Amino acid sequence: MGEFIGSVWWMIVSLGVLVTFHEFGHYWVARRCGVKVLRFSVGFGRPLWMRRNRAGTEFAIAAIPLGGYVKMLDEREVEVHPHERDQAFNHKSVWQRIAIVAAGPAANLLLCIALLWAMFVLGKQDYSPTIGRTSGMAQAAGLQSGDRLISVDARSVVTAGQASMALTTAAMDRHDARLEVLDAQDRVQTRVLPLSQLPQGFDERRVPVLAGLTWQFWLQPALVEKVVPDSAAQGVLLPGDLIVAVDGQRIDAIDQVFTEIHTLGKRGGPGMIEVLRGGERLALEITPRQGKDGRGQPTWQIGIGFAQSSAPAYDAELKYGPLAALPVAVRETARMAGDSLGMMRRIVTGNASLQNISGPVTIARVANVSAQRGLDWFLFFLALLSLSLCIINLLPIPILDGGHLLYYLIELVKGSPLSERAMAAGQYVGLALLAGLMGLAFYNDILGLAAR
Template identity: 85%
Template sequence: MGEFIGSVWWMIVSLGVLVTFHEFGHYWVARRCGVKVLRFSVGFGRPLFMRRNRAGTEFAIAAIPLGGYVKMLDEREVEVHPAERGQAFNHKTVWQRIAIVAAGPLANLILCVALLWAMFVIGKQDYSATIGRTTGMAQAAGLQAGDRVLSVDARSVATAGQASMALTTAAMDRQDAQVEVLDGQDQRRTRVLPLSQLPAGFDERWVPSLVGLTWQFRVQPALVEQVLPGSAAQGVLMPGDLVLAVDGQRIDGADQVSPAVLALGQRGGPGMIEVQRAGERLALELTPRQGKDGRGQPTWQIGIGFPETSTPAYDTTLQYGPFAAVPAALRETGRAASDSLGMMRRIVTSNASLQNVSGPITIARVANQTAQRGLDWFLWFLAVMSLSLCIINLLPIPILDGGHLLYYLIELVKGSPLSERAMAAGQYIGLAMLAGLMGLAFYNDILGLVQR
């Protein structure tokens, strides 16, 4: 229940901030163009709070916090007194109408840059793109534990998240990736990951794992926390032992111990468990016994426990001074915009799964998670959401700002506005497209909850 309330609260806060800036963009430019604004509302439905300024604009906070709007004087919607026709939106030039409509998405773009600037000045804690373990394709490509990824296909990366995104992009495009790393000897080396060899229909969410690459922050040391009484390990292993190998198989993390013990049990007979104890490396003989796992299924066990997995400590911080943070914020905005537009293109061309379309449930969960991680992460979330709101609103879909801009561009070309009939037809098409998109987003959200 706590997670649910937190998710709802932080989603309301996020939408409140983003929608207010978006609508303020429309409002500010409309007033500069001489348009009378009747209402500036954050939220829909019955107003909970309202205040009127000297210009006659009602500023309201409404009961349904899932958006907002700016209502302007317009002869197509309300009867306009002859003395106020010059202040009506529909009486403004096409270029003024374009400026007013485009101001909302532009406000979100500016907000994105400002939020990223604040994030970089504060310092965003993150995980470095350091490799903790390699198997399979990554190991065959020459990548090793301790390598730090510097770039993927000439695109510089500073964090594991950026590196994962770059690898996922290359995988969706069915392209091999040029991975530049700094190895343990501080030498720059370039490796080629044959991502084009991934099987069709691979899960795009787990590309690093599919190629056998595990980031260092995900590798939990196999440090024995407890030895169960009466188990095979009793009298052999001790709390504080660091497991290094099982039956000759190297162990880099706690998650590798169970599969190695299972293989040893299936082989039959005793095996050697190598551990580090008080700075000394020991090889100890041990024979697994059959038992049952947490689901009641038979398995091979030795009877040791590791510390419960906890959130690992951040190992890098992206931080700049107030002036250096400006170009850094612009670069990050460009990177995020390129990733978002690229994902949209791949979804349209079927290179990316429709599961990448997320809805309000996922957004609420991520809002809560980033808020819990700290101000730096929440600023990052707001920036990404603000940029997404900018891009989505610029899509040439009727009802959205981009659809209105399309109408005005057509008006510029043909020299006269579209007919009301054509615009009404476009509105219906836009409603159908948005309904389909929202249905897909809700479906993916619910599917994600079921699969958790």
């Protein structure tokens, strides 16, 4: 219940901030163009709070916090007195209407840059793209434990997240990724990861894993926290033991213990488990017993529990001075926009799965997780969401800002506005498209919850 309340709260906070800036962009430019604004509302439905300024604009916070709107004086919607006709939106020039409509997405773009700037000045704690373990194609490509990726296909990567995104992009485009890595001796090496060999229909969310890459920060030491009574480990292992090898196989992380214990159990008979205890390395004999895992499936066990931290320690920081942070924030915004537009293009062309489309449930969950990880991560989340809101609103779909901009561009070309009938038909098409996208987003959200 705590996670649910936190997710709802942080989603409301996030959407409230982003919608306020978006609608303020429309409002500010509309007032500069001499348009009378009747209402500035954050949220839909019945107003919970309202104030009116001297210009007659009602500022409201409404009950449904999933958007907002700026209602302007417009002869197509309300009766306009003759003396106010020059303040009506529909009486403004096409260029003024374009500026007013484009101001909302522009405000979100500027907010994205500002949020990233604040994040970089504050300093964003993150994880470096250091490889902890390799297998499969990554091992065959010559990648080794301790290598740190510095570029993927000539694109610089500083964090594991950036590296994962670049690898995922290459995999979706079905081409091999050219990597530059800094090895354990601080030498720059070039490796080619044959991502084109991934099978059709691969899970795009697990590209590094499918390629045989395990990031260093994923690896948690196999530190024994408890020993189950009457188990194979009782009398052999103690809480505080650090497992470093099982039956001669080196152990770097918890997940390897399960694999090696299962192998030892299938082989039959006792094996040696090596631990660090009180500064000493001990080799102890142990015989796994067959039991069942959490899903009721048969497995081999020795009866221990591990101490797992909720989040590994960060090993990288992105931090700049106030002046240096501005161009970095602009470049990061451009990189994120390129990634988002590229993903949309791949979804349309079929190179990316429709599962990449997420809805409010996913947004709420990520908002909550980001807020818990710290202000730097929450600022990054807000920046990404603000940029997404900018891009989505610029799509040429009627009802969205991009649809209105499309109408005005057509008006510029033909020299007169589109007919009311044509615009009404476009609105229906836009509603159908948005309903389809929202339905798909909710479907993916539900699948994501079911998979947890």
